[in-house]
Amino acid sequence: MDIKLKKYSHLLTTKIVVFIVIILCFTGIIKAFVDVEMVNDGDFGIVFEKDYFHSNEYVRESETIISQLTRLLTEYKSEEHILKGGSINEDEVRSEEETLYSDFQVNSKSFNPNLSEKENYDKFKTEYADKISQARDRLIKNDLKEFHSIVQNLEEIEDPLYYGSDGVSVFTNRTQIEKEQYRTYPSYLVFDGYKREIYPKEIEENEHFYQINERIEELEPESQVVYVAFTQEFLTSKMNEWKDHKEVITTSFYQFLAFFVGFILTFLYLVLVIGRKSFTDKEVKLNPIDKLYIDVNLVLLMCLMALWVGLVDSVNIENMDVLVFPITIPIAAVGFSLVLSLVRHIKNRTFFTHTLIYRLIYLMVTFVRNVYDSGNVGVKTVLLVIGYPLLVAATFFMFPVTLGIAAWFAYKRVKSFTAIQEGVARIKDGDIQHSIDVGGKGEFAKLASNINSITDGLQKAVSSELKSERLKTELITNVSHDIRTPLTSIITYVDLLKKENDPSKIEQYIEVLDQKSKRLKVLTDDLFDAAKASSGNIPVQFERIDIISLITQGLGEVNDKIEDLDLAFKFSHPKDKVYIQADGKLLWRSIENVLSNIFKYTLKGSRVYIDIEDAGNEVLLTFKNISAYELNISADELMERFKRGDESRSSNGSGLGLSIAKSLIEIQKGKFMIQVDGDLFKSMIYLPKYKNSND
Incomplete structure (x- = not known):
């Protein structure tokens, strides 16, 4: 028996059959989920619920009504209350005002960044008063629309029975307003003041009952009451519906477990045998699909998942149980083929090396290594130190010749290095006119040329600095001369005016003063214009x-x-x-x-x-x-x-x-x-x- 297992376990036919089983099991899992989604919104929890009163369905029926009644009583109260603005939250108003204030800052000419925030906000309140009022009216209209929508939803409910009141407004689908009347029904929830009455009592053991408690805590115990009651006819209908759902979902749950176990076992089997022809075979056989890079493979898997979600989302829920097989099977077949390719690469230890990113990095590193190999003095020196002994060993019969060549090469390198060293020392001591000449085209020649370029730059910088200093000196001299000349004339003629009594000479002096002052004005105006233009x-x-x-x-x-x-x-x-x-x-x-x-x-x-x-x-x-x-x-x-x-x-x-x-x-x-x-x-x-x- 063990020999037969080894004989058939790694056959291609066996692998294909197991692969088909995997696809069917995976599709069966998806089908079980779809069935539960259609019947109970994808919730398997109904399988473990004891009865209807312990079910999520009972809480949903009650919570939907209680939630809407709570909103009406605590938030909207009545149409008159909404129209007076009582339902508007101050945070909502503040948010609208902040939006309008941002518009004011960007578009209004009244906004002044030099003013304080309070001063700008006061201007905003005045200028945007109409828009603020319109925003407030819009919030009221939205609340009024939501109020009527909730009221209409409640009016369409015939069962369960409900009653909610805050002492002024009343919302109910029956004429019963006394809580004693609601106690006559086979199941009821009464919340009056700080007391609550729940029947039957096992409802409080429901793990989902906290949802109802969260809603009730929003009520004001002093003035607001909520009653909900289930009629016998409605309760019987819901219990039968719950039992039918539980039966369907329980069947789907066991199908899911069976398909899941089958999927895990078959997948593990394929993972074990894929890529090898026997259990003792150490070499992994790769398929044409394995030529696909790993990272590209992963991207394709994500695209297939997105495609499946998109196709399922576009299908009408009523047709889902029919279309789930033609949608899932082909996508799952391609997807698991890619997954098994990943498994083969893991076994072959090429999961990381067979990626597009790794390939690009490898090509880059190879390129850098090639450049390095062809590279600079340091690299060549290392290669020389390593290569010369190998050359001597290979040509031991002509050792004197190779030694002479090496000595000549070393002498030229040392001579070039010495010339550069001496030249740098002279430049350091201030001889920036010195030029280093080593001849040839090697790295030392390039280094000497770069040093010479530095000295050329130093010469230009020094010349430029000397010229700048000379021009600064001339600038000060010229400015002083041009301004001092008319200024000296003005001072001189002012002194003459103080001593002169001859009207004709006074008139002549004043004319000269007028000319010189205008000249001084022209100079200062031109100086100001020059400074302004250059800035x-x-x-x-x-x-x-x-x-x-x-x-x-x-x-x-x-x-x-x-x-x-x-x-x-x-x-x-x-x-x-x-x-x-x-x-x-x-x-x-x-x-x-x-x-x-x-x-x-x-x-x-x-x-x-x-x-x-x-x-x-x-x-x-x-x-x-x-x-x-x-x-x-x-x-x-x-x-x-x-x-x-x-x-x-x-x-x-x-x-x-x-x-x-x-x-x-x-x-x-x-x-x-x-x-x-x-x-x-x-x-x-x-x-x-x-x-x-x-x-």
């Missing part, structure tokens, strides 16, 4: 601007200055209109500063060129003029504040115009540059095109 703290209103029209109109406004200086302006631009995206006021201020610079420093009687060019996504505006002064300083220095083209500083400029123009253009997302070529001075402004310039 970027200026609001920008972008708009579509026709740059050709702007320049044409601007030149017309300054035509008098052009004629006074005998300048010839040459304006070159495309035939079609060119639109840019900028702030009109700030752009004209920038252009005005450039023109002002031209008027102050250009050679009288010379030509001034203005060009507008299409530069792809930008528009280039160029101003070119011949300087009346020798330009012996760089363009970068001219862009510095208080820097002028006339080193004698005899002109009326402040040296801030170009700096202000540059800052204003940059906050409009543009670029401002200048170029100096001999006496030719060129200002270039790049501004972004208007996005819909073709419209």
Whole structure:
């Protein structure tokens, strides 16, 4: 017998038959659950209930009525009480007000974040008074709707009998109002004051009776009473119905136990024999389905469970007992095939290694290892230390040659390292001009190049710092000179005025004071504008601007200055209109500063060129003029504040115009540059095109 068992236990036919039994047992379990769900909402507890009075069904019948009566008596009371707002919970009102207050904070112009919470809330209460009232009315309407719904539900109940009263409102489906009348029925629940009368007494032994107690505790014992009674006809009907349900569910329960035991035994059997041809076979045989990655397998299992739930949920409950087999069997067959694949991988010890995540990590680690293997000096040094003895052992007959090659290689490496070490020491001592040269293309050459790059950066940083210090010194000197000159004149002429009695000279002195004070005002205004522009703290209103029209109109406004200086302006631009995206006021201020610079420093009687060019996504505006002064300083220095083209500083400029123009253009997302070529001075402004310039 034992030999026959070993012969048939691992046959493919046996496994298929057992697999079919598993599917049938699993489907039988599901069918038992469905039967109980249809009859008793999935509750197997009825199997262990002694009689109807000990059942959950009895408590549900009573609790449904008591719960509704309790809500009417404690919460709603009457329609008049609801309309007066008596049923509204303050927490509900507060929640509605908080929602409206959030809307007030976001959408109301009256909300001021600088005010206190109380001050804002007072404003909210005044401004949103109507909306708060509407929200309160809506809560009342909802309570009124719920009140009538509960009353209608109770009016539709013929049995059991019920009575609920708070001394004013009465809710009942019979004319009986005395509790003695309810005591005449074969089963009743009477809750009056602090007393409760329950018949028959075994009802209090019901494990579900706490549900009724929880509802009764909400009543006010001094004024509210609730009676419920079961008529003999209704009680007999419910008892017979309960017995029928118990019989069906008991049968389903035993079926469930039988199918469950069969499922456990057959599943354990398959787990034991799957993947092997005999009990002594140590090798696990994998199937084509086992090529599926473990994590993908688990995802598919979850998808199958979700599919089953979705299909079952879409089926009408009345047809469930018929459709449970065609829905469950195919999904269970695929699902258990995947589960048994997992079992084979566990036996084969590939449950973790045969996952997509593991595969990806393995490929990544392999890639890193390959990179490491091809890697840096440290890696190569380790490989050299390990590899050289192996090379010597393999070529022992030519040991002197390999030793000489190794010595030559080591000498070159040491020489390169020494050069780098000495070079770093010189740089550390302050010789940042020193450059390290080791030659070749190895790692030491790359290290030397990186160190040289650092020294280049240090040189640039030092040069930049020196230039910055020099410019700061010049800035202080220039600011002091430009402000002190008119200020000194003002002080001098004030002293002269104090001593002068000649009216004609007094008038002359006052005129000079007026000129110097205006000059001082221009300097301070320009200084303030320069600081404000460079900080970027200026609001920008972008708009579509026709740059050709702007320049044409601007030149017309300054035509008098052009004629006074005998300048010839040459304006070159495309035939079609060119639109840019900028702030009109700030752009004209920038252009005005450039023109002002031209008027102050250009050679009288010379030509001034203005060009507008299409530069792809930008528009280039160029101003070119011949300087009346020798330009012996760089363009970068001219862009510095208080820097002028006339080193004698005899002109009326402040040296801030170009700096202000540059800052204003940059906050409009543009670029401002200048170029100096001999006496030719060129200002270039790049501004972004208007996005819909073709419209």
